[in-house]
Each structure stands twice: as structure tokens, then as C-alpha cells.
Amino acid sequence: MLTLQIDRTVPVHEAWGSGARHWTQARRVAFYNDMGDTRTLSAQTSALNSSKQAKGPEAWMPPANRCAYIGQWVAVKIRRGLRVDSAEKAALIRYANSCPNVTLTVTRA
Secondary structure, three states: OOOEEEEEOOOHHHHHHOOHHHOOHHHHHHHHOOOOOOOOEEEEEHHHHHHHOOOOOOOOOOOOOHHHHHHHHHHHHHHHOOOOOHHHHHHHHHHHOOOOOOOOOOOOO
């Protein structure tokens, strides 16, 4: 039997370290439950979600669809006004260099 879990593209722990610690409780709850952008939450297998945990792209990337994942990650960070640290940025650039150019459209929350 395949078990699925709802995964946040940008984990709560990662968001906290990227600026969410300064948000109001209402803003954090809005992030946790963001249904306004399909890139924020996704269904993942339990195994994939367990391997990711609270890691960012500098420590974890999905085994497939990495280019899509990078776009989703960046879109969520922009949407929520979250910072990107130097290790995270370097990893995103390194992986994105092998991806086709895309234009992201993001509505800030």
C-alpha cells in the first residue's frame, strides 16, 4: 500500500530560519495552510517526505523532477518573502544551471 503525506515545499523549520520567526502567529498559520498557490503543498510518498525532513536544497533534492522542485522552492520563498542563505543560493544555482529557463509568476501572500 502506498502512503502519501502532505509536504510543504519549504519546510516549517526552514521557513522559521528564513524569516518566519518574526511573523505574527496569524501569518505563520497562513503559511502552514497556504492553499493559494499549488506550489506550496504537495502529496508525497512517506518515504520521500521522510528523506527530506526539514532540509533545504543545499542538503536534499528529490530524485526526479529537480527543475520543477527548484521553481516551486523559489516561488514559495518569493511568495512568502523568505530569505535565502548563501549555501541554499549556491545549491539552487548549481542545480538550476542544468534546467531550461523558465519564468516564474508569483503572487505575494
